Amino acid sequence: MILVYIIVILLAGAFLAWISGNLSQVWPRIISLITLSIDLLLIITYLTQPTPFSSKWMIDIQYDWITQFGIGIHFALDGLSLLMLLLTFVLGIISVLISWKEINVKVGFFHFNLLLILAGIVGVFLSLDLFLFYFFWELMLVPMYFLIGIWGHENRTKAAYKFFLYTQASGLLMFISIIALYFVHGNSTGIFTFDYIQLLGTHMAPSTAMLIMTGFLAAFLVKLPVVPLHNWLPDAHSEAPTAGSLILAALLLKTGAYGLFRFIVPLFPAASVTFAPIGMALGVIGILYGAKLAFAQTDLKRLIAYTSVSHMGFVILGIFSFNELAYQGVVMQMIAHGISTGALFIMAGQLTERIHTRDITQMGGLWEKAPFMGAIGLIFSMASLGLPGLGNFIAELLILTGAFKASIIMSVLACLGLIAATLYSLRIMQKVFYGKKNNDWKMNDLSLREKIISITLVIIIAGLGFYPQPVFDIAKPALLKTLEQHTDKTVQQKEPVGEEFKLKSNTSLYKISNPL
Amino acid sequence: MSETDFYSLTPFLILAMAPIIIMIVISIFRNYEVVYGFSVLSFIVAIFSVFYILPLVPHNIDPLFIIDRFSLFFLGIIFFSGLLVTFLSYDYLKNLQGIREEYYIILFTSTLGASLLTVANHFILFFLGIETLTLSLYILIAFEKSKDRSIEAGIKYLILASVSSAFLLFGMGLMYVTFGTMQFTTIMVAMSHLEKLPPLFLYGFGMMLVGIGFKLALVPFHMWTPDIYQGAPAPISSYIATVSKGAVLAVFIRLFFNIKGFENQSIFYIISGIAILSMFVGNLLAIQQKNIKRLLAYSSIANMGYIIIILLTGSDKGIQSAIFYLITYFITTIGAFGVISLLSTKDFEAEKIEDYKGLFWKKPWMAVVLTLCMLSLAGIPVTAGFIAKFYLIYEGMKAGLMLLVFSMIINSVLGLYYYLRVITTMFSTAGKTELPSVSILGKLTLTIITIGILALGVYPGWLIDFIVRNVIM
Secondary structure (H helix, E strand, C coil), X not given: CHHHHHHHHHHHHHHXXXXXXXXXXXXXXXXXXXXXXXXXXXXXXXXXXXXXXXXXCCEEEEEEEEHHHCEEEEEEECHHHHHHHHHHHHHHHHHHHHHHHHCCCCHHHHHHHHHHHHHHHHHHHHECEHHHHHHHHHHXXXXXXXXXXXXCCCCHHHHHHHHHHXXXXXXXXXXXXXXXXXXXXXXXXXXXXXXXXXXXXXXXXXXXXXXXXXXXXXHHHHHCCCHHHCCHHHHHXXXXXXXXXXXXXXXXXXXXXXXXXXXXXXXXXXHHHHHHHHHHHHHHHHHHHHHHHHHHCCEHHHHHHHHHHHHHHHHHHHHCCCCHHHHHHHHHHHHHHHHHHXXXXXXXXXXXXXXXXXXXXXXXXXXXXXXXXXXXXXXXXXXXXXXXXXXXXXXXXXXXXXXXXXCHHHHHHHHHHHHHHHHHHHHHHHHHCCCCCCCCCCCCCCCHHHHHHHHHHHHHHHHHHHCCHHHHHHHHHHHHHHHHHHHHHHHHHHCCCCCCCCCCHHHCCCCCCCCC | CCHHXXXXXXXXXXXXXXXXXXXXXXXXXXXXXXXXXXXXXHHHHHHHHHHHCHHHCCEEECCCEEECHHHHHHHHHHHHHHHHXXXXXXXXXXXXXXXXXXXXXXXXXXXHHHHHHHHECEHHHHHHHHHHHHHHHHHHHXXXXXXXXXXXXXXXXXXXXXXXXXXXXXXXXXXXHHHCCCEHHHHHHHHHHCCCCCHHXXXXXXXXXXXXXXXXXXXXXXCHHHHHHHHCCHHHHHHHHHHHHHHHHHHHHHHHXXXXXXXCHHHHHHHHHHHHHHHHHHHHHHHCCCEHHHHHHHHHHHHHHHHHHHHHXXXXXXXXXXXXXXXXXXXXXXXXXXXXXXXXXXXCCCCEHHHHCCHXXXXXXXXXXXXXXXXXXXXXXXXXXXXXXXXXXXXXXXXCCHHHHHHHHHHHHHHHHHHHHHHHHHHCCCCCCCCCCCCHHHHHHHHHHHHHHHHHHHCCHHHHHHHHHHCCC
């Protein structure tokens, strides 16, 4: 039941925050904070109890929803989703805190959207019914659209549009694939259901599997994003308010990675192997091209946005390496990138709040004015370039080692990304905090609230860097399960399958049962 | 005429009685509130009468009527939509100068015409129904006599509708020549005896398709739609989009299934061509509109395209999904036009999209309803439109109509573009436009619609169940 409570609490909190916005500006903030803290506490108390980490699903609940189509409400929790939930709530709380001073108009509606996005994200991490999954996948779009479109910077409308159209169009392709998978499974077994567990191991002809997988890939690769499909990301990230950028970078992108883990690899074992070389190549291109573009930006938020493209390249590289080492790295990368890039966006937001520009050519020499902020900026720039002792190092090292087993060339090329990362990370520090002063800005250092936020994030990222073992322990069963399903099926599918099932022959353009 | 015959016609008798009573009342004592109250009451009684005759069906009154669950279902939808339109008309007409009680008389006669279409089993009743509907609509469209655009729209509709009726009539004539009967069910029997269908049948059906296509506003017979939607009073625009189209769709489905149009290759291709064209033309033209009434007009063209193509599955399942789609479309369209009509006053029609600038900060409640309607039309989850679109795609894929599915997907994205624009406008910083306050009744109607959209979006099982049990051809 705890899983249902988590989502219901978020939804209830969202509406309460909206309504309370009529009373005062403070209430929505407090309500959101309480809502998210309750959810975080629920997860933590669950963790402190003896948890069945090693079992397939720690919690697994199912209800009927639209029985006519075999749609159910099926939530389940495993190590991977647990980690993602923790990340979501921690960053959710932080996004409320950083908006405390920044958002002063329509505060109630802002927090309504914020909590609704988080509810959508949590739903995505927990759903094991494909229809329900798509439902949540789309649920987070509209509030995110509002968040960018109402509280964003100058070009917010265009950015919001772009974000919505990209994600919606790719989402619809996934939707067709979900329905196609449903029919393929139903026609071969007679059980028409959207349930993930039952759909696992559906027999498909390789070409069918490839087609269906492409639909899923479209949605996940746009969300991740992968290079030819990344066009929406810099705009959305740079125009969104700080909380929006934080959630986009730290959580929304992770839903794409999560989707690859949860759906692509286990549902299409053979097809995903076929796709793997392309996937890894896309990852490498993303790493290098993202880094190159990041280096060329002058808008601080855009720069950080492109580093996300680069870092997400590691994720896709790891996922298509199909081994435990790489997978552990990917999970670590998802968390560490969430924290470090989130922190950089927070820093960019704090700077913009003080000097009202995001242009790094206008900055320079700010260390003197704000040493504390400079120190925090230094730590997260170092995290971004993969300095040992911080979480990102562990992640990237593991991914590269894992990828080395799968493809030496790709791994070697991806290593170049680390050098590129050094370049753009150092450039941030150089242009913003060191160097000569381009302007004599009047600015204060971080306030107490901002210090608390930053220090929390520093503790987390350093903790991940020095003692990553708990994360590995929690994630391990889930990752092994994914790999097991994957390898099982790959072997199975290579054997001649008795009843090879193709999409029904009448999937040709038109069915004409009785022409004249 | 037996007693059962008489009882089974109760809903029509109520609709025929209501305008007569209103006429008598007006001639004695002219009072807007009284007439209005009576109209609402009559619609409610009519809705109940549908349930009253439920045990009597299926019941045929040869040769004209066929009263079955399918027609009762459509009757129910039509009466309910009529009721909602009546609710919305109250505020819209209250401030109108001059006579306005007659509006409700005409509303009843047109609804009578629409309801006759749902039970038509014969070309004569088909034609009678469609003419009663059209002639009444022509008056309703031009009801605001002081506005030039309203008169213009009325005349346009009259002329074009007459032309399309001529086509329809000619088509019926050709069908009669071919089969020697005008009854749908006997045409079906006659067809089954023929080895090869005569070409005249195809011509006849083609002609009828022109007439029907006009009423359903399918491309290339859609030209009238934006002008009429724009010129007519907002509640009447929603009436045309829902009741009028729904009724014509009902009789079209019946005809289409009786002549087994989906088995005929030429008809199959013609209809899919029309449907796909409607989707693309409707959506592409809607993108360029600056007037929300015109935007909704083009969107209605696209939506009819989605519904028409699913008829090609030729199965009960396909029809069921089309009807689910139709219901959600009715609710959303009435909701959207409801917001427009509630925000309009006698001198000011809230029809330009920029009039809605900052609506969310001035009238959050109205903006939320319109946002939900737009999201539902775009097919975003939590709204009814999402489930409806899913249902259509589901049945389309099951029947292997992949072309339909892909055109729908492309069009969903196209549609999203302009629906989002309306939403964006509402949430941008406030404009200068002064907006009127909204009555309790208007709020009540919008509440019903909001609940409908959300309830069908989150828990649609019961309605699907209900449709599956009742709508069987």
